[in-house]
Amino acid sequence: MIYPSNERVLESVLRAFDEVLIPTLRRNLNEAGGEKIAEEKRALSNAYTMSHLVRLTRNRVASQGQHYYDEIVLLEPLLREAAALAGNVGHRSNPKLVADLNSATNSSWLSPGQYPSLEITAERVNMLRLAVDQALAWLQSNADHLSTDSRYVSLRARIREYIGRQLADEAAIVDGAFRGFGLRR
Amino acid sequence: MHMTFSPEWAAAYLRHWRKNPALEVTQFLRFPRGSSRDTWFVSYREQAGAAEVHDLVFRMDWPTGSIEPSPLYHEYFVYERLGRTQLPIARALHWEADADWTGDAGPFYIRIRVEGDWEVPGFLDPDPKFDELRIAVSKDHLEKLAQVHCVDWKALGFEEIFPAPPNCEIAGAFYIDQVLQWLEDLQSHGYREGRPIIREAAERLRDAAPPAPRISLCKGTNGLGEEVMRNGKVVALSDWEEAHLGDPAADFAFMQNFVPEINRDGRNLWGLDKAVEYYRQVSGIGVTAENVRYYEKVRQLKALTYGINAAVSVSRATAATVRMAWVATEVLNVSKRSLAKTAGIGPGITDEHYLDYLQTL
Numbered sequence: 380m381i382y383p384s385n386e387r388v389l390e391s392v393l394r395a396f397d398e399v400l401i402p403t404l405r406r407n408l409n410e411a412g413g414e415k416i417a418e419e420k421r422a423l424s425n426a427y428t429m430s431h432l433v434r435l436t437r438n439r440v441a442s443q444g445q446h447y448y449d450e451i452v453l454l455e456p457l458l459r460e461a462a463a464l465a466g467n468v469g470h471r472s473n474p475k476l477v478a479d480l481n482s483a484t485n486s487s488w489l490s491p492g493q494y495p496s497l498e499i500t501a502e503r504v505n506m507l508r509l510a511v512d513q514a515l516a517w518l519q520s521n522a523d524h525l526s527t528d529s530r531y532v533s534l535r536a537r538i539r540e541y542i543g544r545q546l547a548d549e550a551a552i553v554d555g556a557f558r559g560f561g562l563r564r
Numbered sequence: 565m566h567m568t569f570s571p572e573w574a575a576a577y578l579r580h581w582r583k584n585p586a587l588e589v590t591q592f593l594r595f596p597r598g599s600s601r602d603t604w605f606v607s608y609r610e611q612a613g614a615a616e617v618h619d620l621v622f623r624m625d626w627p628t629g630s631i632e633p634s635p636l637y638h639e640y641f642v643y644e645r646l647g648r649t650q651l652p653i654a655r656a657l658h659w660e661a662d663a664d665w666t667g668d669a670g671p672f673y674i675r676i677r678v679e680g681d682w683e684v685p686g687f688l689d690p691d692p693k694f695d696e697l698r699i700a701v702s703k704d705h706l707e708k709l710a711q712v713h714c715v716d717w718k719a720l721g722f723e724e725i726f727p728a729p730p731n732c733e734i735a736g737a738f739y740i741d742q743v744l745q746w747l748e749d750l751q752s753h754g755y756r757e758g759r760p761i762i763r764e765a766a767e768r769l770r771d772a773a774p775p776a777p778r779i780s781l782c783k784g785t786n787g788l789g790e791e792v793m794r795n796g797k798v799v800a801l802s803d804w805e806e807a808h809l810g811d812p813a814a815d816f817a818f819m820q821n822f823v824p825e826i827n828r829d830g831r832n833l834w835g836l837d838k839a840v841e842y843y844r845q846v847s848g849i850g851v852t853a854e855n856v857r858y859y860e861k862v863r864q865l866k867a868l869t870y871g872i873n874a875a876v877s878v879s880r881a882t883a884a885t886v887r888m889a890w891v892a893t894e895v896l897n898v899s900k901r902s903l904a905k906t907a908g909i910g911p912g913i914t915d916e917h918y919l920d921y922l923q924t925l
Contacts, residue, residue, distance in 0.1 A: 511760045515764065
């Protein structure tokens with residue numbers, strides 16, 4: 380089953396929400412009286428939210444794989460650099476952090492022959508994000524002593540740049556599902 | 565219990581609790597608003613035909629848990645202790661943890677249902693003829709908030725459930741650390757995700773934390789939709805899920821329309837500065853607009869607790885509601901972007917986007 384794509388299937392679901400379910404539930408709510416109003420409101424509220432989440436899933440299927448791939452390419456060298464700094468600041472060096480960061484960047488995340496599904500790729504990305512967080516904690520705790528070290532300054536700036544980019548990628552998926560598409564719930 | 569919570573169950577439970585086999589349930593209704601916890605309106609008479617009807621609220625966690633970082637018992641505790649004061653509040657009546665009645669759904673509690681509505685007719689109508697109403701509602705709310713902030717929380721035993729900052733100087737940083745601990749705890753059961761924006765923003769917020777004028781019981785969430793209103797007055801301060809001990813300025817950071825900026829013919833009739841001044845007069849507490857603005861930024865950090873809690877709940881449970889999945893996705897993303905802006909990263913959320921985001925049924 381190559382065709383239809385997941386995207387097209389989900390779009391047919393979305394049309395059912397927008398053209399059939401939501402208008403019908405809205406009519407039901409307008410015609411409801413008494414205690415039935417709360418029940419109808421809940422049904423319509425759920426339908427609105429469901430349509431947004433179907434759109435979100437469609438967008439994630441379409442774009443998230445590339446976002447994750449780009450993030451892996453960006454984070455692996457950044458973490459290696461953080462490990463190099465953490466291992467080369469005299470008595471402030473942190474061998475455990477160096478080992479953790481190296482382990483995160485060097486660990487193999489795919490078994491031979493395994494397809495890099497979205498879920499497996501997401502787990503890989505998360506492992507790297509957790510490592511960034513660990514590196515950032517160490518950088519912050521040494522800020523007073525390293526603030527004039529150009530390696531420190533560069534790493535802090537690159538982490539901020541990475542955060543901005545990652546949030547922008549995520550925002551594109553989320554906004555494309557919710558923003559301008561009506562009531563949330 | 566969520567599967568079996570029904571009028572029949574409610575009648576059986578109330579007959580047991582009230583020790584009255586003749587008791588009759590007259591209303592059984594799920595509150596359609598609100599995402600934090602499951603809320604039911606249940607009314608009963610002591611016997612069929614009796615004139616007096618008792619209106620109750622049953623509060624419980626969703627099958628997947630609450631999106632709030634604090635446990636349900638804290639909420640009950642707040643209602644129970646404040647029910648001993650003169651504050652307008654729906655008195656808590658009973659905490660139920662008996663598995664014979666709760667099943668596997670966990671405890672619930674019961675409080676009185678105070679007659680009123682979360683809405684204030686005309687309040688959001690931009691017509692200037694409602695300005696007077698807006699200002700009167702705002703003042704009334706500030707008076708009630710001042711009462712909350714003057715409560716003797718030590719005497720009421722609030723330290724049993726809330727950590728208290730050791731002094732006013734470090735109240736801001738103490739609160740940041742408390743929020744970070746909530747965020748950490750939420751992920752301690754698994755589904756931990758790397759979110760370096762939290763650490764990056766928290767560092768800046770901690771560095772900028774101002775001293776507090778005093779340590780007060782703070783309500784946490786305030787304003788339109790958070791209180792029970794009648795005739796333009798707060799008759800029951802509600803939604804205490806985010807109550808804590810700290811700088812009273814924190815409460816001004818979540819006012820949901822109750823401190824409206826009203827400008828007419830180039831003149832400011834009402835707004836944050838005037839509201840803070842009025843509050844200072846009625847409370848005697850030296851809250852400043854600067855502290856309020858600081859806590860508006862802290863609020864962006866705090867807002868992440870809902871989304872992360874929901875993300876963990878949806879990930880670990882198949883019974884998550886669709887509303888929780890929304891909180892775990894759009895709400896969490898908007899929170900992160902807003903927080904990033906406070907840390908000087910990214911454009912945040914525009915006003916137009918925010919209005920779109922707030923659209924609900």
